[in-house]
Amino acid sequence: MTNDTMNIRDMCAAFDVTPRTLRFYEAKELLFPIRDGQRRLFTKRDRARLKLILRGKRFGFSLEEIRQLLDLYHMDDSQATQLAKTYELAERHLADMEAQKAELEEAIGEMKTQMKWGAEKLSALAKSKPAD
Amino acid sequence: MTNDTMNIRDMCAAFDVTPRTLRFYEAKELLFPIRDGQRRLFTKRDRARLKLILRGKRFGFSLEEIRQLLDLYHMDDSQATQLAKTYELAERHLADMEAQKAELEEAIGEMKTQMKWGAEKLSALAKSKPAD
DNA sequence: AGATAAATTGACGTTAACGTAAACGAAACG
């Protein structure tokens, strides 16, 4: 149980990414797999981080933004000043996400309106032209 | 009133984009400004489309995806088959956006939890180390 | 008319986030 690490292939399968992606994230200091000789071993921590990375990407954050945000989820006993900076960053991202949510709700509403209109148009066409 | 078009500079100011961006969108067939000689004149339709383009971008859709979606907002009396295809596309995007919203809500929740934890950590540090 | 400003058309440059291919080492397999 103290040894639950995964090799690169299992990681790829578990998260549906390529080896290249994992190595790239390591190079960018988003992941920190340990080494067995030359091979990478991904820890539980890496898996938690990768999950957050992929989520961040879906929300349109850049890897660099994500890298900084990850600190919030892995804050240890670092300096208070560093902690405070990370906290501020998180506040901005939270505001960002809530704004995104509001706009998303508006867009969903508009999309539904349009689709309703489209559906009516379709049924009208179906009546006037029963056979294509 | 029948002549409410904007030149490129006013468009840029109104939507906070560069001229290059507008020309690029025209090249990609996302916008269709009319011409006064060689100059572009953006119509009300272009403005409506640009608004949707920029919104789509904020949600992480590619320009190509957006181009197809724009048809939904400008459906005229095209063929039923084309209309139906566009409608299906819209359905997928709507599902996409609603999934995005759900995940966003989850992320916001987690972020808030983390920030609460961070805030406590910060106040603890403030007490134990009043002066830096 | 000459100068200045604004817009246009190429054409090449740039950044992020990987993809892809070559060359090599180690490990497992028959």
Add this chain to the structure above:
DNA sequence: CGTTTCGTTTACGTTAACGTCAATTTATCT
């Protein structure tokens, strides 16, 4: 022991979405 099979490193290629710059054309001002 030879050979597939993974994994690694190094390095160049790629795509989207523009940025930037040069050369021109067109419009405006004096």
